[in-house]
Amino acid sequence: MERIKNLNKTTRSHIITFAIVIVAFVVMQALIAAHAVSHSIIGLLVPICAYVCMSISLNLVVGISGELSLGHAGFMSVGAFSGLVVASSLNTSINSAPLCLFVSIVIAGLFAAIAGLLVGLPVMRLRGDYLAIVTLAFGEIIKNLLNNLYVGMDNKGLHFSMKSVQALGMEGGKMLIEGPKGAVGIPQLSTFVAGFILILFTLFVVLNLIGSRTGRAIMAVRDNRIAAESVGINVTKYRLIAFVVSAALAGMAGALYAMNFSSIAPKKFDFNTSILVLVFVVLGGMGNIRGGMVAAAVLTVLPEQLRFIGDYRMLIYSVVLIGVMIVTNNPKIQRALEDFKGRFRRRGNKAAQAVDSLEGGVSDE
Template identity: 50%
Template sequence: MRKATKNNLVTCGITLGFFVIFGILSMTGVLGSQLSGLLIPIGIYIILAISLNLTVGVLGELSLGHAGFMCVGAYVGGIFSIITQDTINPSWLRMILALVIGGLAAAIFGLLIGIPVLRLRGDYLAIVTLGFGEIVKAIANNIYIAMDKNGLHFSFAASITDIDAATKTDVTAGPLGMKAPQDTNLILVVVVLMICLVALMTFIDSRTGRACMAIRDNYIAAQSVGINVTKYRLIAFVVSAAIAGVAGVLYSHSITSLVSKKFDYNLSILILVFVVLGGLGSLRGSVIATIILYALPEIFRELGDYRMLIYAIVLILMMIFNNAPSFIMLRERIGASAPVQKIKSIFVRKKNTAGGAE
């Protein structure tokens, strides 16, 4: 088996294992309701982190507006679900359609931003995505949509007045946000997460992913071997945006009241922190960093403000653990040490005997 394939399988195993173990713990009641409630957001944030890793780690472009794409997906998916709540049943079919539509909407925005910006070299993408995130948030904060028997009503001014009160349904009400149906559950999140994870792995480990990494490593050399630089940057960026949109749909269907304030600059930076600390280009790193860094402040909630102190210390430790030469050596030594090798050899032998039986 190839090294890349093996690595990918381990990452899938870790991710799936985490959710299976903690899902069972939460079902049997061992895990408190507070911690059980973390599983869905962790899954959603992992999707966001791995999708951002495609832009930042594989393509080598800085994006500071990932929350903006999530916001597009959350609102478009949410609006779709509210409008079709009575017409499309069962709910799982509606949810799948919402995921597809939310992802497509985010992809279209990614394309619109990418076409002008990704032709340029430099930090323009960071600047433009930063602005995009704020613009999307502001629009979502000021849009009013309501529905009655005559159809949909839009307004950017204030709540909608000329509406048939008897059949009125609010879709989204500006700063008050919207209430999408609660169609997200843990199994759906894990299924979508695994699909996104595997799709990203196969994307990276293909001709397309190689082209993206070649562009990241050396723009001029990539052109000199005939790689269409703009095309592959665009493909990777749009895929990244689409997956963020899908995460947004899951998010808007998992909380009782969605407000646009959530999708601010801090959220984009938080996701970027997950990606950078997990290791650029490493999907497994993004998964693990997201689990640790998202769960940590919640676990230490009783400590009040001190928990941010612990958070900071963990951030620094992760930086050192990933980058300091002495730690890298220590990790290699642990990997080569007798007990670890013994455990590894057990797995290898198992596989060999299984292969022999076939």
């Protein structure tokens, strides 16, 4: 106990974050063993893990690096499709499913990192809303290209084409990706344990990056680009590092997500998915990794649990979204909440209350 107290604040916070994930995993496993969870929730476990990873990875760009990215689903998509091509082709030669999954997730991360670098190099010249629209454009381009991608496998190996199934020139064999139809017959290798490990890995990478010299440079660029530049920080380099690492992690999450289903289409990773992940990050509090994770888990489960209200589900979701945004961001409502909290906490302590109201008065000006 004494040792934990002596740790500095960030390390303690990191330990708490990891502990939350581990406890959640153990509790979930116990509940599954006790048959206390419904089938629909068990089916959602891997998607939840994938979205939690997406939320952490996008937080690196939006919260830590301070850039708005509207095309993060594109990297998820690159990872998903490269991962499942690898998994399908290795499935016969590697007997152990976890090893096959591991290899394909690593390669998916690599491909997504390359995509991130290709997108990031030109994009990092832009700033603010222009950067946002270019990431949106790249997300759409990736979706569009994958819609035209045909991949097949026969005895001779892999065949790629951007035109049609016929253009592959295959002799028998099987199709892995069929243009707009996407991938069918995916080896369903993803498991809850794999998802849990991927979350831990993503957290490990992001939290360590934030705590490192590189992470501090990234945050310095976010807070004041000009000041950071004037103390010799290479702005483009650090923005690019955050972007590429985030893309790689998104790709890994994508591979995990794709291999949970038997078929998946490029359409799944469109603008709406990018927005969904952005909503996790913003609702959880930008830069707040833990908040983003909780938001991802809750918002993935919530729509499924709301199925009983049928068509009103998304309508309620949108109203809640608008409501939460207004409550958390309107200065008047925020001040009223603060007042309420202050009164509640310091009842009977008049001196503190006086100071509090004095401070309130000053900040009002």
